[in-house]
Amino acid sequence: MSTKTLFDLVSGDRARIVRIRGGSAPGLRQRLLDMGITRGTELLVERHAPLGDPVEISLKGYSLALRMNEARHIEIEEL
Amino acid sequence: MAGIAIAGNPNAGKTSLFNHLTGAAQSVGNYPGVTVERKEGVARFNGRRVSVVDLPGTYSLTAYSQEELVARNFIIEDGPDLVVDVLDASNLERHLYLAIQIMEMGAPLLLALNMVDVAKRRGIQVDHAKLSELLGVPVVPTVGSKGTGIKELLQRCIEAIDGKVAVSPRAVTYGHEVDEEVDTLAELATGVPLLVARYSPRWLAVKLLEGDPEVEKKVAELGGEAAPALLEAARKAVKAIERHCGDDCSTVIAERRYGYAAGIMRECVTLTGEAREMNTDRIDRIVCNRFLGPLILVGVVAALFFTVFKVSTEWAWVPWFGGWYAPVDWVEWFFERLADAVAGLEPRAPILHSLISDALIAGVGGVLGFVPLIFTMFLLISALEDSGYIARVAFILDRVLQTFGLQGKSILAMIVSGGLGAGGCAVPGVLATRTLREEKDRLITMLVAPFMNCGAKLPVYAMLIAAFFPHRHTQMMLLLWAFSWVVALCAAWVLRKFVIRGEQTPFVMELPPYHVPVLRSLLLHTWERTWMYVKKAGTIILAINVLLWALMYFPQPPDAANVSARFQAIVPSHASEAEQAANALAHSYAGRFGRALEPITQYAGFDWRTNIALVGGFMAKEVVVGTLGTVMAMGDVEPGQSETLSQRLAGDPAWNPLKGFALMIFVMVYAPCFVCMAVIRRESGSWKWALFSTAYSTIIAFVLTVLIYQGGLALGLGIP
Numbered sequence: 001m002s003t004k005t006l007f008d009l010v011s012g013d014r015a016r017i018v019r020i021r022g023g024s025a026p027g028l029r030q031r032l033l034d035m036g037i038t039r040g041t042e043l044l045v046e047r048h049a050p051l052g053d054p055v056e057i058s059l060k061g062y063s064l065a066l067r068m069n070e071a072r073h074i075e076i077e078e079l
Numbered sequence: 080m081a082g083i084a085i086a087g088n089p090n091a092g093k094t095s096l097f098n099h100l101t102g103a104a105q106s107v108g109n110y111p112g113v114t115v116e117r118k119e120g121v122a123r124f125n126g127r128r129v130s131v132v133d134l135p136g137t138y139s140l141t142a143y144s145q146e147e148l149v150a151r152n153f154i155i156e157d158g159p160d161l162v163v164d165v166l167d168a169s170n171l172e173r174h175l176y177l178a179i180q181i182m183e184m185g186a187p188l189l190l191a192l193n194m195v196d197v198a199k200r201r202g203i204q205v206d207h208a209k210l211s212e213l214l215g216v217p218v219v220p221t222v223g224s225k226g227t228g229i230k231e232l233l234q235r236c237i238e239a240i241d242g243k244v245a246v247s248p249r250a251v252t253y254g255h256e257v258d259e260e261v262d263t264l265a266e267l268a269t270g271v272p273l274l275v276a277r278y279s280p281r282w283l284a285v286k287l288l289e290g291d292p293e294v295e296k297k298v299a300e301l302g303g304e305a306a307p308a309l310l311e312a313a314r315k316a317v318k319a320i321e322r323h324c325g326d327d328c329s330t331v332i333a334e335r336r337y338g339y340a341a342g343i344m345r346e347c348v349t350l351t352g353e354a355r356e357m358n359t360d361r362i363d364r365i366v367c368n369r370f371l372g373p374l375i376l377v378g379v380v381a382a383l384f385f386t387v388f389k390v391s392t393e394w395a396w397v398p399w400f401g402g403w404y405a406p407v408d409w410v411e412w413f414f415e416r417l418a419d420a421v422a423g424l425e426p427r428a429p430i431l432h433s434l435i436s437d438a439l440i441a442g443v444g445g446v447l448g449f450v451p452l453i454f455t456m457f458l459l460i461s462a463l464e465d466s467g468y469i470a471r472v473a474f475i476l477d478r479v480l481q482t483f484g485l486q487g488k489s490i491l492a493m494i495v496s497g498g499l500g501a502g503g504c505a506v507p508g509v510l511a512t513r514t515l516r517e518e519k520d521r522l523i524t525m526l527v528a529p530f531m532n533c534g535a536k537l538p539v540y541a542m543l544i545a546a547f548f549p550h551r552h553t554q555m556m557l558l559l560w561a562f563s564w565v566v567a568l569c570a571a572w573v574l575r576k577f578v579i580r581g582e583q584t585p586f587v588m589e590l591p592p593y594h595v596p597v598l599r600s601l602l603l604h605t606w607e608r609t610w611m612y613v614k615k616a617g618t619i620i621l622a623i624n625v626l627l628w629a630l631m632y633f634p635q636p637p638d639a640a641n642v643s644a645r646f647q648a649i650v651p652s653h654a655s656e657a658e659q660a661a662n663a664l665a666h667s668y669a670g671r672f673g674r675a676l677e678p679i680t681q682y683a684g685f686d687w688r689t690n691i692a693l694v695g696g697f698m699a700k701e702v703v704v705g706t707l708g709t710v711m712a713m714g715d716v717e718p719g720q721s722e723t724l725s726q727r728l729a730g731d732p733a734w735n736p737l738k739g740f741a742l743m744i745f746v747m748v749y750a751p752c753f754v755c756m757a758v759i760r761r762e763s764g765s766w767k768w769a770l771f772s773t774a775y776s777t778i779i780a781f782v783l784t785v786l787i788y789q790g791g792l793a794l795g796l797g798i799p
Contacts, residue, residue, distance in 0.1 A: 020330065026290065027143040028585045033333035034139035035587055036173050039326075041337075050369045051478035056590060060172045063359075063590040065474045067481065070585050 004078065006045075006055065006071035013045045015076035024073045036060040037074055081240045082130045083122070084153060086181060087165030088174050089136035089516075090591040092193045094118075095223035095600045096165055097133040100233065107607040108615075109764055115149045116513065118607070124233045129240070132159070138173070140180045142293035144584065145518050154186050155277060160240045163232075165191045168198035168205045168220070169356075171348060175340035182214065182248035185279030189239050189246060190218045191232055196225070197592075202352020209347040215249040224597050250281065253335035256323045260316035261285060267309050273301040287313035288320065289329040359592040363471070372475050379468065383459050384494050388502055388534075391451035406451035414444030433632055434625075442624035445699070445754065446617040449506050453612055456495055456507035457605040460514065465596035469514050470588060477586065483568045484575025486586060488515050489524040493531055493567065500560035502534035505755045509762055510612065517584040523574050525759055526772050529751035530567040532559060535700040538718035539746045542704050545725035547739035555743075563747055570779065612758070619757035627698055627753070629668075636666035661712035669694045670710075683745065683784040684738040693745070699752050737791040741784045749780035 009015060019039055020029050036059055043059040053068040085100075087093040097105075101120025110117045118133040134153055135146035142148055154162055164181055166174040181188055192207050211218040217235050221228035239246045252258055264284035268274055274283060274297075286294040287310070299306050317328045324331045365371055390396075395403035404412060417440050424432040463469050473487030480489055490498075492511040497503025508528040515521035532540075544555050664670050665687075673690030680690055688710045695706030701718040708716025708724050716724050728734045750773040751759070760769035 019326070022327075026329070029327070030139070030141050030143055030289075030329060030333070031585050031587050033330060034141065034176070035589070036176070036337065038330075038334045038337050046363075047367055049367070049474050049478060050372050053478045053481075054474060054586065054588075056363075056367070056474065060170075062170050062173060064587065065470075065477075065590050066585075066587045067477065070587060 003075045006074040006076055007068055009045045011045050011047045014079040015043055016079055017041045018075040018077055021073045021075055035064055080128055080130050082159045083161045083163055083236055084132045084134050084159040085163045085165060086134045086150060087136060088138055088177055091165040091167045091174060092223035093133060093136055093165045095597055096191060098600050098603055099226050099229045101131050107611045110149050115146050122233060124237055127237060138177060142291050154184055161189055161236055162186045163189050163191055165193050168192050168195045169201050169203050172340050172344050175343060176336055179251050179336050179339055182251055183285055184282045187246040188216045188248050189235060190216060192218050192220045193223050195220045196222045202350060204349040204351060206347040213343050213346060216246055217244050251339060253332060257320055257335060260320055264313055264316055267312055271302050271305045288317055289332055356592040362593055366471055376472060376475050380494050384499055387455045387459060391455045407448055410447050414440055438625045438628035442621040445624060446620050450609060452504055453507045453510060454605060454609045456511060457608050458601060460491060460511055461601050461604050462596045464514055465594060467591045467593045470590050473588060483571040484523055485571050486520045492524050492528045496528040497531035497533040500532055502537060503531060504533050505529040505751055506758050509755060509758045519579050522763060523571050523579055525762060526574060527567040527571045529755055530563050530748060532563050532747060536746055538701045539703045540743055542721040542725050543739045543743050546728040547736040559743060566748055616757045616761050619760060620754050623753045631667050631669045633667060636662050657714035658712045660709050664691060664710050683781060684741045684788040697750055697753055700746055703746055737788060737796045741788045744787060745780045745784045748783060749777045
């Protein structure tokens with residue numbers, strides 16, 4: 001079974017970031033890192049947009065929206 | 080004059096601090112060659128003048144986004160005397176991440192700890208003295224929305240510029256395994272004078288470890304013989320760190336930065352509450368709700384659209400000489416008076432009169448006529464943006480527009496351009512793309528927004544529908560509305576797929592807490608942006624207007640008595656005034672152009688008269704009606720009262736419903752009017768995109784129209 005990613009979570013789920021998947025484009029990786037998607041950071045899935053994409057998460061005291069395509073790159077462990 | 084640069088995350092309250100520092104003495108422009116907005120002003124303090132530049136709001140200083148590159152290049156190349164980094168005290172960890180990167184650059188730094196009131200309300204207490212001690216730079220607490228702490232901020236800035244307070248930040252540490260490599264690389268870089276002259280060696284070292292493509296390029300360029308060794312050393316260092324930490328090197332560095340920020344947080348932040356933004360939470364539960372969210376969005380966007388256009392073009396609320404005028408009509412009133420004032424010139428110097436009245440006065444009037452629209456649009460969109468709602472619009476609509484290579488925020492530009500089918504204007508529409516931070520998305524939005532049915536296309540539709548589809552007005556308008564969206568979305572998809580390619584900027588967007596916008600700041604911002612339109616786009620618009628005027632005015636036909644044989648066939652001698660006007664237009668460069676194109680345009684069903692009208696439509700789409708009237712020798716046809724022209728076309732054997740429909744589609748799709756083109760030129764930063772926009776939409780229009788016309792003929796439509 002492959003590792004769980006942010007893509008697999010539903011609203012209300014809490015998780016801890018494990019890593020950004022290897023092989024992601026450097027621009028995307030850097031952008032995610034810059035927004036605080038770093039190992040060990042805890043996040044809460046707030047909600048999905050009406051059509052299920054993007055997803056809103058809160059982490060480090062703020063809210064962040066990202067597309068499900070990008071959410072696939074974030075490996076997590078559920079809390 | 081000493082200079083300050085203001086840096087900070089978007090939503091840190093940079094702009095309101097900037098406004099307090101500079102007052103109204105500011106100007107908005109663009110950084111050369113890019114679409115990034117540049118604001119600068121002058122701050123005064125005790126008789127001293129300091130120039131202040133508001134850098135684009137960024138989360139980081141990488142080479143992956145235009146704004147971040149602009150911000151960091153400004154700090155490196157313009158070498159401001161002081162960088163003021165604005166931090167949101169209620170969101171310190173992520174904001175410190177940027178501060179740390181400015182510290183890495185070794186720039187003289189001062190921190191404005193903003194929004195301390197919001198932080199306090201959320202139970203976040205920041206010990207700013209401790210923060211200052213830990214980072215080695217001055218920290219001033221402020222509340223930008225209320226102007227609290229501005230005096231202290233300015234005073235500390237002046238002291239810093241004068242060298243009275245230490246502004247050299249501590250060296251950032253990343254843990255010993257990384258620090259060692261940074262030290263080694265920094266030492267190597269110190270041996271290259273051309274590099275050290277511009278960059279801090281430690282910053283270079285960190286950027287090389289991160290694999291920053293821009294810095295690698297600069298090192299190769301400026302490093303001379305030392306460059307290969309330095310780059311090779313960096314590659315080895317990256318390998319060593321990756322082996323040691325078991326992760327990608329840029330990830331390690333970003334994590335260490337966040338670790339450093341977290342460490343500082345632990346020492347100077349006390350939490351006394353839950354720290355959640357409860358109000359934003361509550362609002363979002365409704366506004367982003369699966370069912371209510373889209374409904375509220377439709378309501379807000381429709382309200383935005385109708386307010387912009389009612390306030391500026393429909394509601395007569397400006398009292399003037401005993402009457403009431405809508406702002407646009409009020410501007411028009413002035414230019415009509417101006418035109419009246421020079422009317423006396425006509426009999427004596429007809430060419431000069433036409434130049435002044437038709438080219439210059441009409442040109443300036445054309446530029447200023449858009450001002451009420453642009454002002455209201457900027458005001459309302461800035462208010463929505465500052466409140467935080469625009470980010471929710473992007474969130475809710477992203478899925479739909481993403482498919483076509485656009486994004487959620489594109490919808491604003493499309494709606495303002497006429498996406499609701501009830502009028503609109505692509506000029507403020509193109510300007511409304513400023514809410515898009517992603518360069519490519521913004522460019523694509525700008526290139527497809529003019530396909531929407533703006534208010535100027537409506538009179539053309541009205542005239543042609545009345546002529547050929549008199550009993551199907553509603554159905555036709557609905558069809559045209561749907562058609563415009565199909566064309567725009569398909570064009571966006573094609574542009575994304577084939578023209579503006581490359582990696583799509585990842586859509587990773589902060590949803591900021593809701594704020595009540597500050598009116599003063601809004602007005603200032605709106606005024607600056609509107610003024611920039613007048614100044615920058617205005618000159619281009621005026622120049623093109625004069626050019627178009629000349630094309631339609633020269634050369635003048637010889638006297639009616641000795642009209643060349645070629646024209647006698649069309650215009651009999653002893654012609655009426657209307658016929659003379661038609662003759663003059665047919666004889667002009669525009670007329671010749673229209674004739675020359677007839678062999679091609681006949682495939683779309685257009686004769687030379689229609690071609691001339693379409694050339695006129697480049698001035699403004701509604702001009703198609705008037706020009707067609709003139710060229711058909713019907714005298715002046717006002718776009719609003721075109722019944723006679725409709726009747727004429729309906730009765731003309733050369734015309735038929737198929738041609739009418741093809742013409743409507745052509746008018747919808749072909750080149751944006753030149754005012755819009757001038758604005759695209761301003762907003763995209765180059766003529767290339769303005770000309771591209773004109774060319775590609777005309778080609779699409781022609782292909783579509785030929786398909787419709789030839790297809791219709793093949794189906795037996797349009798044959799009387």
